[in-house]
Amino acid sequence: PMAAMPILQAKKLTVRFDGFPAVRDVDLAIADGELRVIIGANGAGKSTLLDLLCGKILPSEGEIWLRERNITGIGEAAIARSGLGRKFQTPTVFKEMTVLENLQVASNRRVRVFENLFDWLPSRPSDKEAAVAERTGLLGAINRRASELSHGQLQWLELAMVLSQDPKIVLLDEPAAGMTAAETDKTAELLLDLAGSHTVLVIEHDMAFVRLICRTITVMHQGAVLAEGTAAEIEHNPAVIEAYLGS
Ligand code: ADP
Numbered sequence: 226p227m228a229a230m231p232i233l234q235a236k237k238l239t240v241r242f243d244g245f246p247a248v249r250d251v252d253l254a255i256a257d258g259e260l261r262v263i264i265g266a267n268g269a270g271k272s273t274l275l276d277l278l279c280g281k282i283l284p285s286e287g288e289i290w291l292r293e294r295n296i297t298g299i300g301e302a303a304i305a306r307s308g309l310g311r312k313f314q315t316p317t318v319f320k321e322m323t324v325l326e327n328l329q330v331a332s333n334r335r336v337r338v339f340e341n342l343f344d345w346l347p348s349r350p351s352d353k354e355a356a357v358a359e360r361t362g363l364l365g366a367i368n369r370r371a372s373e374l375s376h377g378q379l380q381w382l383e384l385a386m387v388l389s390q391d392p393k394i395v396l397l398d399e400p401a402a403g404m405t406a407a408e409t410d411k412t413a414e415l416l417l418d419l420a421g422s423h424t425v426l427v428i429e430h431d432m433a434f435v436r437l438i439c440r441t442i443t444v445m446h447q448g449a450v451l452a453e454g455t456a457a458e459i460e461h462n463p464a465v466i467e468a469y470l471g472s
């Protein structure tokens with residue numbers, strides 16, 4: 226639907242670090258249910274843009290809107306409670322805990338610090354935990370310690386932890402980084418499946434991966450949006466070739 230209001234919007238978003246604009250004048254409109262890919266060279270401002278959107282850092286100028294609500298400056302926790310979940314590039318799971326226990330921490334069914342006092346908590350997954358584990362390919366590993374998981378499984382566990390918090394929008398920073406080819410393919414499948422139920426914004430710089438999930442792409446360059454379009458449009462855009470793809 227053409228006139229549908231975007232679920233997430235950046236309006237003239239700028240942030241400066243010691244005067245240097247890491248993100249400059251970025252306008253972005255993500256439709257409800259969209260799977261959007263952000264690409265760009267190292268240092269283009271992609272991660273900083275996600276930091277701004279999830280409220281981890283404050284913009285120097287501009288606004289962030291969640292549907293009809295201006296969420297600029299309301300804080301990271303309030304933004305998360307409003308339905309925006311963020312997966313970081315480096316997994317931040319609890320290595321000594323099992324997959325299920327990590328999911329329970331994420332959904333507040335288990336308090337990590339007092340985990341021994343909470344042993345009466347069910348050790349069997351709830352329907353929801355089982356569904357999240359299934360969706361991220363971790364059901365067979367649900368009682369395994371995170372320290373025993375592969376790099377790919379760790380990334381999926383962190384995504385599963387984000388999903389346990391019931392976000393409507395999921396922000397992912399290079400979800401396939403460091404993965405094997407097989408894990409990368411699986412991650413692409415996982416994102417396509419996720420896009421059936423969530424709005425997804427994903428940073429990726431591997432064009433092969435981007436082609437696998439092939440949706441609308443936003444190209445960032447030196448903090449700004451350089452182009453937006455399909456993979457085919459992006460790959461034939463002279464400015465994009467010159468700034469990014471040509472090297
Ligand atoms: P990308 O994710 O596209 O590789 P980043 O968003 O990480 O790029 O970085 C964009 C630019 O902002 C880089 O030049 C980086 O060095 C700079 N930058 C990022 N975070 C900070 C920070 N906290 N303080 C100072 N400079 C930063």
Ligand code: MG
Nearest residue numbers: 271272273398
């Ligand atoms: Mg980055």
